[in-house]
Amino acid sequence: MSGIGPMYPTEKPDHPYVQLSMSGHLLGKYSSRFCAGCGYGMIGHIFTRVFEDEKLDPKLFPVVIGIGCYSQLLLLIHHASQKFLALHGRAPAMATGIKMANPKLKPIVFSGDGDCLGIGGNHFIHICRRNVDCVILVFNNSIYGMTGGQGAPTTLFGAHSTTTPYKMFENRSDSMKLALAAGASYVARTTVAHPRTFMKYFRKALKHKGTSVIEVITPCVTYFGRKNLDSLGAENLGIKGEKMDDTGKMIDWIRRNCIRINQSKLMSENELFNKYVIGEFRFEPDKPEYSEEYAKIIKLAMEEK
Amino acid sequence: MMGNVAMAEGALAAGLDFFGGYPITPSTEAIEHLAKRLPEVGGCCMQMEDEIASINAVIGASVVGAKSMTATSGPGLSLMTETISMAANLEIPFVFCDVQRIGPGSAGPVTDPHHNDIGLIRFSGHGEFQVIALAPMNCQELFDLTITAFNFAETYRCPVYILSDAYLGHLHEAVYIPPKEEIIKGIVTRELPTDFSKKFSYFDEISGKYIIPKPPIMGTDYSPIMFLHQPHNYEGITSPKSLEFMEMLIEKIKSNMDKISITKEYKLEDAEIIIISYGLPVRTSYRAVDIARKEGIKVGLLRIVTIWPFPDEKVKGIVKNAKVVIVPELNYTGYIAEQVERVTNLETPIIKIPKVGIFHHPDDILKVIREVSK
Numbered sequence: 001m002s003g004i005g006p007m008y009p010t011e012k013p014d015h016p017y018v019q020l021s022m023s024g025h026l027l028g029k030y031s032s033r034f035c036a037g038c039g040y041g042m043i044g045h046i047f048t049r050v051f052e053d054e055k056l057d058p059k060l061f062p063v064v065i066g067i068g069c070y071s072q073l074l075l076l077i078h079h080a081s082q083k084f085l086a087l088h089g090r091a092p093a094m095a096t097g098i099k100m101a102n103p104k105l106k107p108i109v110f111s112g113d114g115d116c117l118g119i120g121g122n123h124f125i126h127i128c129r130r131n132v133d134c135v136i137l138v139f140n141n142s143i144y145g146m147t148g149g150q151g152a153p154t155t156l157f158g159a160h161s162t163t164t165p166y167k168m169f170e171n172r173s174d175s176m177k178l179a180l181a182a183g184a185s186y187v188a189r190t191t192v193a194h195p196r197t198f199m200k201y202f203r204k205a206l207k208h209k210g211t212s213v214i215e216v217i218t219p220c221v222t223y224f225g226r227k228n229l230d231s232l233g234a235e236n237l238g239i240k241g242e243k244m245d246d247t248g249k250m251i252d253w254i255r256r257n258c259i260r261i262n263q264s265k266l267m268s269e270n271e272l273f274n275k276y277v278i279g280e281f282r283f284e285p286d287k288p289e290y291s292e293e294y295a296k297i298i299k300l301a302m303e304e305k
Numbered sequence: 306m307m308g309n310v311a312m313a314e315g316a317l318a319a320g321l322d323f324f325g326g327y328p329i330t331p332s333t334e335a336i337e338h339l340a341k342r343l344p345e346v347g348g349c350c351m352q353m354e355d356e357i358a359s360i361n362a363v364i365g366a367s368v369v370g371a372k373s374m375t376a377t378s379g380p381g382l383s384l385m386t387e388t389i390s391m392a393a394n395l396e397i398p399f400v401f402c403d404v405q406r407i408g409p410g411s412a413g414p415v416t417d418p419h420h421n422d423i424g425l426i427r428f429s430g431h432g433e434f435q436v437i438a439l440a441p442m443n444c445q446e447l448f449d450l451t452i453t454a455f456n457f458a459e460t461y462r463c464p465v466y467i468l469s470d471a472y473l474g475h476l477h478e479a480v481y482i483p484p485k486e487e488i489i490k491g492i493v494t495r496e497l498p499t500d501f502s503k504k505f506s507y508f509d510e511i512s513g514k515y516i517i518p519k520p521p522i523m524g525t526d527y528s529p530i531m532f533l534h535q536p537h538n539y540e541g542i543t544s545p546k547s548l549e550f551m552e553m554l555i556e557k558i559k560s561n562m563d564k565i566s567i568t569k570e571y572k573l574e575d576a577e578i579i580i581i582s583y584g585l586p587v588r589t590s591y592r593a594v595d596i597a598r599k600e601g602i603k604v605g606l607l608r609i610v611t612i613w614p615f616p617d618e619k620v621k622g623i624v625k626n627a628k629v630v631i632v633p634e635l636n637y638t639g640y641i642a643e644q645v646e647r648v649t650n651l652e653t654p655i656i657k658i659p660k661v662g663i664f665h666h667p668d669d670i671l672k673v674i675r676e677v678s679k
Contacts, residue, residue, distance in 0.1 A: 059524045059525065059526075060524065062523050062524060082523050082524070083530065083531045083532065084368060084532040086361070087388060087391055090358070093357070093358035093361035093362050094362065094364060094365035097323065097325060097363060097364065097367075097373075098523070100323065100351060101349065101367075101369045101373065102369040102370065104524070105369065105524050122358070123357075123358050126353070126358065294344075298344045298349075301341075301344035302344070302347075305345045
């Protein structure tokens with residue numbers, strides 16, 4: 001059923017948001033560099049849509065982008081937003097510098113699972129610890145997509161990748177648990193299969209003062225889906241499963257593999273193995289924010305001088 | 306005033322807004338001093354989680370218009386080179402104080418000087434770019450040259466290094482700080498340009514020289530839509546003309562050598578033996594020249610303050626008539642001696658006086674001078 005894909009009328013009306021994307025702004029039509037079935041197009045679209053609907057001032061919301069497939073989002077997202085392509089894993093550190101040098105700005109960090117939990121794990125922990133006012137979007141596709149499908153810190157147990165050809169045997173890292181332990185004040189996880197929830201969380205994060213970490217589970221059909229069976233995460237059911245070689249199967253798998261946070265509280269550790277818990281994990285609007293606290297230090301230093 | 310503190314005060318005088326650092330012997334006093342002093346003038350001093358984070362925060366701050374710098378030692382510099390390459394290719398200005406110390410690792414005699422980063426800073430990173438490096442020899446110069454370094458960074462939009470070392474950083478000397486009004490006169494500020502129409506032109510057709518636009522500031526109208534860490538044009542879109550871009554990155558500095566290059570001559574008029582030196586060994590060399598002159602030996606000293614870009618023409622002109630060139634350096638390789646060899650085409654004999662972890666004594670240099678003059 002899911003293999004058919006959505007059907008469009010032959011003559012499509014212009015999408016109201018197409019002109020806002022970078023390619024739409026320059027060429028008048030929508031184009032992207034992503035593989036068929038990739039979730040990043042949707043993420044870029046949701047970002048553009050929220051950016052436009054909320055009438056965000058592009059000068060106040062610089063976008064700092066890490067390295068991964070999603071780096072191509074800078075050619076896709078809202079044309080007016082100011083974008084900085086940072087180094088691999090260093091986007092949170094750069095966002096800290098931007099925020100502290102000009103506290104009026106609120107950086108939005110695009111980051112992936114390899115970027116944020118692998119090479120830049122340290123910077124991710126410390127931006128959460130400081131509670132610097134910014135939005136960190138962690139795109140989790142369980143694989144290193146841009147380099148061709150290597151195992152990531154988030155690759156599920158038993159999954160296949162080019163560097164784990166037999167099976168993945170390492171433990172998985174969980175950005176939510178990491179962010180909660182480090183002290184981020186807004187922590188939530190959603191998927192591209194729940195776009196309206198993502199929009200809701202993103203809007204909430206933009207209004208929140210403090211570090212907001214939103215993890216988005218996104219499908220990588222080319223390097224993850226084609227190599228893995230959709231019985232992943234349901235090992236205890238003992239079913240054979242089939243290859244997730246198109247978008248529908250992958251989105252279906254993501255939906256099936258997600259457990260809502262309320263439901264997860266009733267489940268054992270064993271039942272949650274290889275599953276994604278989605279929902280809002282923490283929301284603390286009153287937690288002191290770093291740049292505001294530093295402004296108090298400046299005031300103190302000036303008085304003592 | 307301690308050397309590291311003099312450097313920090315120089316940075317404050319130049320209008321430092323953001324300092325990101327990580328404690329590392331022997332540069333720690335800089336971050337300690339700035340943590341106290343920067344909030345007093347409304348700036349921000351952050352102790353980041355590691356060196357990589359500190360340089361990235363510095364670049365982030367510079368992108369939004371803050372004058373920013375960091376201070377570290379050799380091991381920190383090694384970690385930072387990736388980001389330095391990116392910043393140089395994006396033409397983001399920042400100042401880097403490298404308090405050089407002995408050894409590659411973390412343990413050992415870390416408070417001994419060793420000019421071992423001279424080659425690393427010039428050839429660091431994985432992009433092609435030209436850096437500016439200034440080598441002070443006392444605390445007063447640490448103060449003055451830090452101000453100069455900030456002016457160079459703002460004008461030429463490239464990484465500017467201050468090459469201090471463990472002895473110089475921990476040296477206590479009297480420093481004259483001029484009145485505020487006097488300092489402000491000579492400072493290049495980061496204001497927005499009024500004429501936006503000229504922002505795309507890097508090449509002035511009339512004079513045939515590269516002109517360097519003011520650094521863009523994120524969060525204002527004067528900013529490209531995208532910053533990419535690869536050759537780009539002003540809109541931030543990747544330029545296919547990579548060769549032209551590399552030429553521009555290097556020629557923008559080389560064509561301004563007359564303004565960037567600082568050298569000092571001492572008793573060179575009739576000198577047959579020439580000492581070429583930079584940084585700490587200059588202090589010893591001055592003394593050695595004075596004693597040798599009393600003995601009737603015709604010795605002169607060329608002091609290089611801006612060691613990168615290397616003053617090729619200047620050195621070539623001075624070395625032309627020399628019988629022999631002596632290069633005392635605080636390293637075994639002789640990075641600057643190699644440059645002198647390159648400039649002179651190996652026609653003039655060059656004697657290196659290497660020392661590691663310990664200061665040159667004037668006698669070390671005098672001994673060589675006496676032998677050569679026989």
